[in-house]
Amino acid sequence: MIENDLDDIDDIEPVGDAANLYEHFRVVVDKGQAMVRVDKYLFERIVNASRNRIQKAADAGFVMANGKPVKSSYKVKPLDVITVVMDRPRYDNEIIAEDIPLDIVYEDEALMVVNKPAGLVVHPGHGNYTGTLVNAIAWHLRDNPDYDANDPQVGLVHRIDKNTSGLLVIAKTPDAKTSLGLQFFNKTTKRRYQALVWGIMDEDKGTITGNIARNPRDRMQMAVFSDPEIGKHAVTHYNVLERIGYVTLVECILETGRTHQIRVHMKHIGHVLFNDERYGGHEILKGTHFSKYKQFVNNCFDTCPRQALHAMTLGFVHPVTGEEMNFTSPLPEDMTLLLNKWRGYISNRDLE
Template sequence: MIEEYQDEIEDNDIEYIDSGDSAPDLYEHFRVVADKGQTLIRVDKFLHDRIPNVSRNRIQNAADSGFVHVDGVPVKSNYRIKPDQVVTIMMNRPPYNNDIIPEDIPLDIVYEDDCLMVINKPAGMVVHPGHGNYTGTLVNAIAWHLKSNPYYDANDPHVGLVHRIDKDTSGLLVVAKMPGAKTNLGLQFFNKTTRRLYRALVWGNVEVDEGTIIGNLARDPNNRMQMKVFDDPFVGKYAVTHYRVLERFGYVTFVECRLETGRTHQIRAHMRHIGHTLFNDARYGGDEILRGTHFSKYKQFVNNCFDICPRQALHALTLGFEHPLTGEDLDFTTQLPQDMTQLLEKWRNYISNREIE
């Protein structure tokens, strides 16, 4: 019988711990007691059968990291459970309340009606509460904005955000205020009928004016915080990104990306795969000088650019979909945020001065 279940095991929750005396305190997130008639079974399968929405691979990673305990002792994923044994998930952070708390955070609302709203998210705002970011998120802000709406429950998964963008990516998101609207919009994203354009500054001179990147995406086994393109069609999720060049600055290129699919880090991983990492994308190495000269003057210029736009230079510029109730085609566009506008102008001035010299 499950006695307590307060959190799911997420990939970014798992941090490898030292097994020595300096190991940090661990906190119980899940507990289950094996039945008296329990037959011998591997602990990873035992837990996979009892924890909803968590893959067996995640449980195995948790066990290898020392987070799966039996009768208070860490065990590996191949340990076989016996009758009456107590199995716990012990994490190196306290459990938290999953309830979304409304917070009075300003929202840039591009469009709103009784069915949905479109929000322009600033860079630096986390979309959904998670490890290390339990407050101050876009979801908390939406909960405050809709706190008087009797049809909206921030803790109901049948309403709310239909899709996500990364913390340090700015731009447009759609929120469903009714369960039917979320189902309808979710199907539009699934069927690839939505229209999404992004603008990005990438390292290097993108030689062709336009192109398409096709490559399955999955987590990099050598760095679980990154996504990687795999040639094996049975690994990862199918992903397609179309791009075209908008402006060239020699060492960097301003591009437009159209998403055919919407995978985690899709543009970031795809552009890196073809040798054009997003400018100042720290997760994928874009916060290093990847193109240009070794002169100190140039290095100082690039560092100044990093200061102007202290995040990956990526903006969700447009979003289009069919209204769930009326069937009307809706298309929304935002301006580039100030940090990216200033970044582009700085590169224009740099190239202009070089041509004069």
């Protein structure tokens, strides 16, 4: 079996110049090997790599037979040289403890809850192999003999995006991770976010349902698909908290937890998150054409230089005591200042 380094396959671009590719795996097919699909062949040989991820690698041109890219359906033959290449050098994914400040909301022997600031990557990955929340946790628990930052049976139970702030729970024991993981899988955890979105939402509350998958036209984005065979089922409930001129403050309640779920669901219904660069929210999408207004919005972008999204509440059952645990993180300063700017702008406009 081969160690897996395909964790970031979703973030890669299709192959361009083969000279800029790096070999990560090489397997010479046995003489007696029966013909079998290359995705199945690799799935049985690469540790912790899903067949779906291998298929994505093949679709992007990263799986090769005898030096030429092949699709997932390619049938391997005896003595074929099967390689997996990537657009970056092989990375040794050992988690190194780093002295990075942590805002710890709660901690006991089984788990800890942290309040992640915007801008901090949660887990090492392509382009961010150090300086992450996981590295910070490894440092904080460096004297705990039972916690191994490189053991997948402990650690992060869920994730939030780099530029999203808010609450995360970390398991310090395998039993805690199993229990918490099941709660997330069974949708019994309580997660509420606050987001500022472009436009005035007409309804006071609603539910967005739509499968989410990688956008085929822009692999850095996710998208909503009506075809039930594409993507993963996703449900977001929302309540309007405040309508402020050309933006709306909403509370989002996750029923599922997909990549970019709130961001892509809000875009799907025409309300992109404010200053969400990846989904176009860093443009002035609503309002007037007056230069004074444009200057105001640009000042707002500077005040909150990231998507206006905060994981405000987190609730779960403690894996050891069975107690209901509920945590709340107030809006961070950048979002608070942003909201006050909009309130002030609309108030002054109404007086004109």
